[in-house]
Amino acid sequence: MAGIIDDTDGQWIALSGLTISISLVLVAILVNEAAITGYYSSYAALEFPKEKIREITAQTQESAKNAAQLAWNYSGGLHATNESVLNNFTALLSNYSAQMNTIYAVHGETVNITLSKAVFNSSHSIDIIWLNISYDDGTTRYTSEPEIIEVKQ
Amino acid sequence: MMVTDEGQISVDFLLGISIFLLTFGFVIQFIPSLFISTSAGGSLNPVAYRTANILADDPGWWQNKTNAQNGTDWEMHLNDISRIGLATDATPSTRQTRTPKMLNKTKILQVLKLNKTMLTSKLGLYNKISGSQVDYGYNITLEKNGSPMIINGSIISFGETPPTSQDIYKITRQVLVETGNIASFRADEVTTGSSSDKVIVNISGPQSEDVIIQIIDINITNPNSSFDNATLNGSLNIPSDYSVYKRTNTSDFIYSTTPIPLENSTDALRLIFNHTLFPINTTYQLELNFTRMNFIQIWPPYIEYTSKIEPLYEPATLIVEVWK
Amino acid sequence: MNDKAQIHTLEGLFAATLMVLTVMLITRSSLIITPQSELSMDVQLKQTAEDALAILDMAPGTALQFNLTELVAGGNMTEATPQDNSLKPLDTEIDTQLNDIMYNVDLAYVENDTLTVKHAIIHGAPVENSVVATRPVTLYNSTVTQAGGAWNVSSNDVKVVEVRLIAWRV
Incomplete structure (x- = not known):
């Protein structure tokens, strides 16, 4: 061996x-x-929430337009005053914002939509809406301040 | 004796080395199959993903540095393209579009005019390997129901035919594609002629694109109602110049032959007329003849096709295939 | 007996075993068999699901018979079962967008300040690699009335409903 x-x-x-x-x-x-x-x-x-951000802005634009129209109708149309239309619109928008907030909070995301300015025309309906939209999912933060929405009849 | 001893050593060495070499050969052979699926697998997937995203969600961008102009309407400035995107955009001066996934017809048709070098560089379908440019192979096609779409007579597909022997990285996107123009009328807003089952629509020529008319919310009171034919300026069209599609509450628009029975109020009709029927600058009078229909009679002026015209979008699939 | 004769064979065998074992170790280890192609399938699936919902939401009247808002507004608010879903027209429209993909649809909305989730379409139990795509729609009293749905929205209020599309490949 x-x-x-x-x-x-x-x-x-x-x-x-x-x-x-x-x-x-x-x-x-x-x-x-x-x-x-x-x-x-x-x-x-x-992971990047591109579709989320898009859907929130798109939905908010559409809803704001419809809410402006609804607020005008509900305040009495041509007999409405700017104040009553604005009050009704603010109520609708805060309701919308609160519901969006609750829905997105369930998947751990913060959505905030607030009204910064509304421009009226002579027939007491809202022409242009200035909104602040912010979104945060912990890693991605998106803000659109202001998001300007033109309401067309 | 000495000779036999020497021989034994070399046989032993031979055995050892051949076992080693055989295994080594096996290992060498095994290595490519071990790594090829993983190392090459992902490298072009992000490229396909990026290309599909830019095409479907972005309107593109053009820029002219000398006169400091730019916008998303690159289809009007083919020499100054920075980036190619197909999404339609109502406000070309701003970078964003509010209508991603809705592809613009002009942009699609302009892409087909671009040459390969331009497309490769503006879509970023290349890689720089030690200073020299290596182009990827690609094929980008718009499909509807499994076959390529045809818009204004062109097949919407650009790039090369995918090779069969190579790995192909593919991303598909669901999109809405603008294929033409349509005017959609509710049955209670169309104008009728001398009888309540003849609809008259004015079409001002010349038309460069096919004329599509849709009639919805048809109020059917008689069980034997039908659509019979269409005539232009009083003369009967040959059937090949137009085609009729019918939608019911159970099916989307499907090609039908006249006379088409109308049974349900949810039925809708879509008529497609070849644009060659409207060649000159005059007003054409289109008559749609029905049987046992009672449209609300509204006398002249007849309703105008162009007054209700809007882009027609159709659901389709954008397929991006990339290979090395 | 000549001892010398075995030594090279043994070493050759030893080297061979070593190499074979290494190869076996590499192929057996779970990390090297990456989930990459699987992950790109996930990316594709999620993108397709999100595209389908987005297209349904944005489609103009001439592209599709009903858009997502109208389809959801027409819901009869009953909890779906695998045999009977509460949103048949939505099912048909999604089915044409997502052929050979399985899916369920849930609706989430706020009622009395709490989030309620209802199953609207059930096609089976989602598997491990399922993806979720969501899309909010806003309902008004007028949209619900027009679509003939059973939602309870007062005439000066809005209702945000999140459509959740859970998709997976079989």
């Missing part, structure tokens, strides 16, 4: 086997690293 131990001629075969194994492991780690980067970039595409 002493002969086998003393004979070191063939060690390079075992050594190269080891070298190849180690390099394989290294390559695997590298590839994994690259794959994880890809994972996070794909994940970012899923």
Whole structure:
């Protein structure tokens, strides 16, 4: 047996086997690293709330227009005063804002919609609405201040 | 004796080295199949995703530095394009659009006019590898019900035919595509001629696009009502110049042959007239002939097609395919 | 007996075993088999679901027979069961947008200051990789009356309803 131990001629075969194994492991780690980067970039595409932000602004624009019309009708149409239309509109908008807030709070997002200014025309209906919209989901924050909405009849 | 001993050593060495080499060969062969699916798998997916997003959600941008002008209506300024997007935009001077996912017909048709170099660079479908540009292969198609859409006679598809032997990265988006113009009339607002089952619509020529007329909310009182035919300026059209589609409460608009029975108040008709019927600058009188219908009789002036005209959007699928 | 004769074979075998074991270790480890392609499927699925809702919401009258607001306004407010959903026209419209994708639809809205969630369409139990797309719609007394729905909205009030589309691939 002493002969086998003393004979070191063939060690390079075992050594190269080891070298190849180690390099394989290294390559695997590298590839994994690259794959994880890809994972996070794909994940970012899923996480960024682009559709949320769009749907909130689109919905708010549409609702504000309709609320302006509704407020005018409910205040008596042509017999309305700017004050009563504004009061009714503010009530509708705060109601809308509160409901949006509750709905989005359930998925951990904050939505705030407030009225900053309303411009009236001569027939006591609202022509242009200035709103402040803000959205925050913890990582992404979006504000549109002011969001200007033109109400067309 | 000596010779036999020497021989034994080399057989042993041969055995050892061949086991080693065989396994090494196997490992080498195994490596590509081990990594190819993961390393290449994601690299172009973000590119396809980005391209599809910009095309569907962005109106694009053009910029002229010398006279400091810019806007989203790049389709009017093909030499100054910064970015190509297809979303329609009512306010070209602002960067945002309020109508993402609604693709504009002019923008789509203008894209087809651009050459490959322009498209590749404006859509960002290339990679810079050690200073030299490597273009990706791509194919962008608008499909409806599984076949490419045709707008104004052009198939809406640009890029190359996808190769069959390569991995292709594909993203599809659901969009609304502007395909033409439509005028939608409620049955109680159309004008009638001498009888209550003849509808008359004035169409002022020349028309460069197909004329589409839709009639909804038809009040049906008689069980044997039907739409029979359409005539232009009193003469009968040959059937190939127009086609009629009918929608019921169970189906979307499907092609129908005249006479088309009308049974339900939720039925709607859509008539498509070839634009070659209206070539010159004059007012054409279109008569739609029904059987046993009682439209409310409204006398001249007849209703104008152009007074109710609006863009017609159709649901479609935007397919972006990218490969190396 | 010549001991010398075995030594190279042994080393060759040793090297071979080492390499085979490494390859096995790499293929077996769960990290290397990345969920990348699966994740891009998720991105695609979520995008398709969001597109479908957005298109239904924005479509002008000539593109689709009913838009999302009209479809939701027409709901009869009953809790859906797998056999009978409460929003059949919405089901038809979503089905044409999402072919070969399974989905459920829930409606979430505020009633007496608390959030109420109702199932509107049930097609099955969502699997692990399901995605959710949401879209708010605003209902008024006039829209509900016109669509013939059973929502309780007074004439000077608004009702925000969130449409939740839960989609998955089978």
